[in-house]
Amino acid sequence: MQISLRRRTVASVVLLALGTAVITAPPGAQAAPATDARVDIDTRAGLATVTDTAVGVNHAIWDAQLGTPAVADLLKDAGVRMLRYPGGSYADIYHWKDHTAPGGYVAPNTDFDTFLAGARRTGAEPMIIANYGTGTAQEAADWVRYANVTKGYDATYWTIGNENYGNGHYGAAWEADDHADKSPKEYAENVVAYSRAMKAVDPTIKIGAVLTMPGNWPDGIVGGGDTGTWNQEVLARAGAAIDFADVHWYPGGGTPAETLTKPAQIQDAAYLLRQQIDRYAGGTPGRIGISMTETNVEVGRNTQPGALFLADVYSGLLAQGVFTVQWWNVHNGLGTVSTVAGQTDYGDYGLLSSGNCTADNSTCQPALNTPFAPYHALSLIGDLARAGDQFVGTGSDNALVSAHAVRRAGGDLAVLLINKDPDAEHTVALNYNGFTPGAATPVVETFTNGAGSVTTAPSGTAGSQTLPPYSIRLVTLHPERVDAAAPRAPGRPTATVTDRTATISWPAGAAGLKYEVYRQNGGISAQLGETTGTSLTVRNLEPGHRYTINVLARDGSGRPSPASPPLTITTGTPAGAACTVKFRDTNDWGSGYVGSIDITNNAAGTVGGWTLAFNWPTSWQDLSSGWNATWSQSGRTVRVTSDAGLAPGASTNVGFVGSYSGPNVLPGVFTLNGTVCTSE
Incomplete structure (x- = not known):
């Protein structure tokens, strides 16, 4: 950004019956209000596990509040665990040794050591952008030496440049780039050189290369003289030298309503990006991670649409295995002032107020560091997505209600509900599969339109929640019982696939286990079969169809394990067809x-x-x-x-x-x- 995922021992079955378990109200409970939305949550449908760097934000060297105790503590309170530096496009003009950015403004007390001190106070890992546009591999290697050898900061994550496809090669130029050749081929060759130089200093660091998010410009475009798109060229030429792909996502939308439809694209975008990485980079599938280091909205940045978008996008991306999601940014300053859903929106990309005014002083932001609405959404994500939690499948029958859920290591289930309707509340019937909640009234955290903070109070039941207009609600549920001796989750499955069959295999667990194989279907998985072996052949699949599979283990007492990591497969088409x-x-x-x-x-x-x-x-x-x-x-x-x-x-x-x-x-x-x- 410029400034501004019955007992049977036969191993080959076809079983497509849905396994559902709907929670009913506990004895003596009052009748639930009439519902107009249904949300299904399925703990058998395991998605990605939350990393310890999941919740992130951007810092920038033109922000005088970078690293201050007040800001560091606000970010810590929100659960931030990764901080990016030195800030978007400034990274490609920034020289860390003398703390300068020719052509840009550098605020006092924003040097690298100040940033790291603030990150440590927050409890966050750094994500550092090495200068590609006007820097060198040697300069980047010297930075690694200073950070990890001289100072012992143990900075693991380093990306090479910012939005380097925005250097004019595709017709639009905002990113500084002194290279005569601005093609993806040249960028890839330099990524290899940077990686070699930087890892020669510290082999434990992880190097990221800039890619484009599927569906965002210039995805799909082949530039003059290129043999493929930016992603194809970079991955094919530099894939062996990198550890993660770094992408940004500004999906746009002319209205709040349109903006809030965009998170529905995440699953397909993540799938396409993973396909590109696995196809072009070579090596072991899944070796290269994905980071989302910038995202934001164009409408309602400081008000409830920005908050709803943030909650939906962080949850959606983390569920698909993105190891960090980072909002752009902490402070930014006034943009175009407007009224959104009855609230003043300052057009500010920041999470926190910069406390400044328009040129004529007709409109001023609230006091410096006052949290905007997206900050409160971020704090709910910090409460939802804790390291080690596993996202699980959800489904909603109402387009205005989104749902995300995680299963915690101790057995609790946390459900995030988002009401995108600016005018009406929605009462949601919650239905569970693979989980039975206890009878206690849940304590929920809620953030509503125009509120200055998140409220926490008992509300609703495990089976029904009424969501105020334009609200986010986090419901945490204790299970009816905890089986401490339940089996461990099976390891990640693999598959051999044809047009209509898939043989699913997984690592063996303890003796005496039975395994159940499920196909994800939102919040209600379909059981494909079960076996006491470690593979299952599923038949009668649809050609050219995408399936996401999980395996569960069940012991002789009937106790189920958590879901395995997910496996996504796509069937082919018949060979030798007419x-x-x-x-x-x-x-x-x-x-x-x-x-x-x-x-x-x-x-x-x-x-x-x-x-x-x-x-x-x-x-x-x-x-x-x-x-x-x-x-x-x-x-x-x-x-x-x-x-x-x-x-x-x-x-x-x-x-x-x-x-x-x-x-x-x-x-x-x-x-x-x-x-x-x-x-x-």
Whole structure:
């Protein structure tokens, strides 16, 4: 940013029955109010485990409050465990040795040692940005030596540059870059050089390279002279030299309502980014982590839309395995002043007030360091996402109510509920799978529109919560009982996949265990089968479909383990089908692309007239136009029809222009006259 995831011993089964357990009110409880939303929570659907660096924010050298005790303590109170320095695009003009940033303002008392002192007071790990734009590998290596050898700071995480794709290579330039060659190839080669120099000083550090978030510019664009997108080039050339990918996400939205729909894109965006890393970087899948070091909104930055967005985005990203999420930023200053949901919004990217006024003094922010609404949302995330907790599956039937949940090591369940409706409260029926809450009235933490703090009080029941308009609520539940002797969670499963089957395998646990395999489906998982072995073959899957799998262990007394880490698989298409489809994205401009489809008839007879069909994987993809056939779209289904014959072995080509406003998950399954084709 510039300033500004029945007993049976047979190992091959198909079982798609849903396993649900709905909590009922305890004896003697009053009838719950009428509900208009249902949220399901499934502890059998294990997602990512929270890291000790999960909750983060950005610091900047032009912020005179950086490192002060007041700010450090506010961040500590919010549960912040990672701090980024020296601040966005300033990183590519900042020279740490003399604490200067030619062309930018450097506030007093914002040097590296002051930053580290504040980080230690907060209890946060540093995330340091080495100067790529106007710096050198030697300068970065010297910084590592000073930090970890001379001073013993044990700074582990270092990224090479900030938003280096914004150097003019794709037509927009805000990031300083003195390199004559501004291509991703040049950036990747320098990342390798930086990594070698920095790790020669301290081999234990982790190096991050700047990538683009799927769905955000310049994702999908191939620059002049390049052989692939920024992510493809950087990962293919520098993947072996890095430990994590560093991305930013500013999804935009012209209204608060539109902005608050954007978190629904996170699962697909994270999936695409992980696909790119695994495909292009090589090595062991999952070796390269993902950090989200900047995110914020354009509407309602200091008011409730910013708070709701923060709560939804931090939870969504952490659940998908991002090891740190960092808000931009702690202080920023006045922007465009407006009124949002009845509250004054200062257009300020900061979590805390800078205490400044407009040029004519007509509008002033509250006193310095007064928390804005997103700060209070951050404090709820700090309470929700504690190191070692495992996010679990949730689902909501109301688009205005989001839900996230974690299972704590001691057995407690924490559920975060977000009401995105600015005008009406919503009463939510909470239903649990794999968990039975105790009968006590839960103590909840709530942050409402216009409030100056989070309130804590007993409210509702384990089965029903009434959410005020534009509110965030954290409900923490104790289990009905804790089985201290329950089995440990199985290790991460692996799979061998075809078009309609998947053989799931996992490490063996203690003797005498039975294993249950589940397919995630929001807050209600589907059991695929069970076995006393350590693998299970699942059949009758859909070609080209994405599945997320968990394994649970159960001992002879029926006590279940927590869920294994998740495994996401995608089935293929049948080999040797009667038709083959080759699909290519031939020209992408970041919000749309030209798609080319070659259709080949592999059958012995002529196809006299045909219909090709496919589905858009997401709701934000659309057909703009098509050629060489008749194109139509109904819902997410696209149909391409032609009266022309297609002889045995013959091929034909059709094309279209597609548009998208989020991560562009390409279609992978095509049918010709109802037959699933082999996809290439």
